[in-house]
Amino acid sequence: MRVFVTGIGCVSGIGMDVGEHLRSFRSGRDGLGGITLFPTRHDLPVSEVKAGNGALAERLSLSASRTFSRTSLLGMLAAKEASGDAAIPDGSGVRIGLVSATSTGGMDLTERFYPLFREHPAHGRLRYAARHDAGDSTERIAAYLGITGFRTTVSTACSSAANAIMFAARLIRNGILDAALAGGTDALCRFTLNGFASLMILDKAPCRPFDDTRAGLNLGEGAGYLVLQSEAALTKPPYCELAGYANVNDAYHQTASSPNGAGAYRSMKACLEKAGVLPHEVDYINAHGTGTVNNDASESAAIRRLFAGGVPPFSSTKAFTGHTLGAAGGLEAVFSVLALSGGLLFPNKNFTTPAPPAGLIPVTRYAEGASIRTVLSNSFGFGGNDTSLLFRKTDRQP
Amino acid sequence: MTRQPPVYINSAASIHPPLDGVGECLPGKCLTAVEPDYKRLIPDATLRRRMSRIVRMGVAAGQACLQDAAGVSPEAILTATGMGCLADTEKFMNSLLDGDEERLTPTAFIQSTFNTVGAQLALLNGNQSYNTTYVHRTFSFESALLDALLLIREREAVDVLAGAMDEQTPTLYTVLQRLGCWKRAMAGEGAAFFLLSGRRTDGTLAILQDVELFSGDYGEQAIRERMERFLLAHDAAGARTLYPADYKRFCGEYPTAASFALWYACRELREAEGKRPVLVYNAFLDAHSFILLKPV
DSSP states (O other): EEEEEEEEEEETTTTTTTHHHHHHHHTTOOEOOOSEEEEEEEEOOEOOOOOOOHHHHTTTTOOSOOOOHHHHHHHHHHHHHHHHHHHHOSSSOOOOEEEEEEHHHHHHHHHHHHHHHOOOOSSSSSSHTTTHHHHHHHHHHHHTTOOOOEEEOOOBBBBBHHHHHHHHHHHHTSSOOOOEEEEEOOOOOHHHHHHHHTTTTTTOOOOOTTTTTOBBBBBBBBEEEEEEGGGGGSSSSOOOEEEEEEEEEOSOOOOOTTTOOOOHHHHHHHHHHHTTOOOGOOOOOEEOSSSSHHHHHHHHHHHHHHHOOOOOOOOOOOOHHHHHHHHGHHHHHHHHHHHHTTHHHOOOOTTOOOOOOTHHHHHHHSSOOOSSSSEEEEEEEEEEEHHHHHHHHOOOOO | OOOOOEEEEEEEEESSSSSSSSOSOOOOOBBOOOOOTTTTTTTOOHHHHOOHHHHHHHHHHHHHHHTTTTTTTOOEEEEESSSOHHHHHHHHHHHHHHTOOOOOOOOOHHHHHTTTTHHHHOOOOOOOOHHHHHHOOGHHHHHHHHHHHHHTTTTTOOOEEEEEEOOOOOHHHHHHTTTGGGGGBBBOOOEEEEESEEEEEOOOOOOEEEEEEESSSHHHHHHHHHHHHHHHHHOTTOOEEEHHHHHHHHHHHOOTTTHHHHHHHHHHHHSSSSSEEEEEEETTTTTTEEEEEEEE
16 A cells, blocks of 8 residues: 655744745745743754744634643644645545654643642642643644544654654555544753753754754754545645655664664665665655764764765755754655655755765755655654655656 | 454563552552562663663563563564653753753753653664654553554564553642542553564464554443444454453553553463453543454
8 A cells, every 4th residue: 555645734943834934945044043932041043933822823713711732733733734735625534643743742831830830739730731741732733623533642752753654654554544644743842952951962053964063953843744645545646655664773872873873774775675766766865964963973974875876965954944853754754745846955054064974965055946756854863763754756646 | 354464462561550459449549560670671780770760660571571582582662651751851850940951961851751761672682673652641552552563464573562651750640639530540550561473472472453542422332332343343242351440450540551451461361261352441531442352
């Protein structure tokens, strides 16, 4: 059973929908700015979605009196766009599910609850605490879109959304679902910011993925979803096919990637094999490329090794969006689909100097009309999680 | 329906509250898992010490499950948790608040990540295969089990390690108490892992026939009807059903209690004379699941 992409939706610091993302990429505008969402003593660039929770709720026509985590609101916005794009007709009998990913869940609300609670256990508003768990955002998105069928949540740090897409594809291939909204959502919060600050991998300047001077990542927030549909349940011409996927574990260190990129190499290789695509047939790689010294060296080594015959055009879009963690695989899957359908090459903003030993040079100029038939998207994360997805052009019609 | 290749449960390990403890539901009581001697399961003392309680329980249950199936290197490690590593989350939050965002050390933050146990199991066993974590309330464990079932049916994997863990903390207990959860239920916790396989062995405990998840406002009668249809479709009309009350009187209420129930059902199936299929029924609020086991 083949699995196709029929809908896309996204929100991040560079746009509230797919169209605005395209305009930002075209004009080279990143989403970076200061932290406005919560009080903090850290002075670091982050890529916030340019709308407060009230404005997001209004956009979604939600009652202002109801409590939603920012993760839920961002997820609803992107999932709604993807679902509207796929436009599966009501009453079509298509069994649709939701596989959503998040790493922070309702932590933004917990941050409002816990300081009061720890002063006195009877204090702190329960409506905030009840939104803490990761499954809450998925349930809110499902309820908002009227998805009553199968739904679940994946959380594997920075590879979460790619793993959600992979599991959704498996559910479709096995006939459990005909279609699935799959992707991820994560809101910036104080907890995550301080976590990454304590790991000392945040750059005080705009991040520079794959550059020799790179010094860490910038955090971002957002959501990205695909609608996946089985071949038999297609109701419109698809964007492309999700032709391959693979998830492997680096089993090297809890938070660091192996220097030789063994995990990244194996996940890309297994993904291509699953799709039946040879390395020289890959037309563009949307790299994980966080801007940390460790990730980019490891990923570069893996790319060099797998594409020894010639490295295809590749770039990291994280200098635009920041690292959106559990949402990154979803956003970048949307970008990959856009690359295929519009022949787009996204620039790796802020790159100037190749980094030895791999010395890779990413795409630095935005381009349209390139001949792109296959796109590989990488998502790697804490816990040694390496996931790669392969999207392939299709002329399949419903 | 095409005939699916059978999926076997070849080993099972669980860390749970004492079976000879209360044995009945005392609303508001908080059950605590009996932790094993971890030295045999996690020999590295530094690593053991660094792990928080839920990570230790999860890793130990996973290791025990693998040790029982000596020599097997699974092609997938699937973990599940409803609430994740709460104690670590709270620890990091407290140091953030106490130190006003200064002088933070990353250990608690790293361990607060939902996939910590899955990652540790991969590291400890040098296992480089498929590794993912499901975190969807009552459906967390069932999602992992479903993924395992599909991986084996698709022949993407022969052996899959799948398990779940949730811990009870004073904060969680208090918050849930304020939300009214303990008026009728006992608080619980636990960690349980299973080695699922497409290959039958001498140690095979049961056949995992199917997993079904559904949600909605189902009354008792509607559940019973759905259950009958499910059992009939799987040629298991005579199955014995384990209702939530049958196992939550031992393990208490927690998001991944179905993992304890599956362990309990495997044990029953091995010890029972009659060898009837067993249906594990799990329910919390409007989330329901069926896990059907057949004797080998």
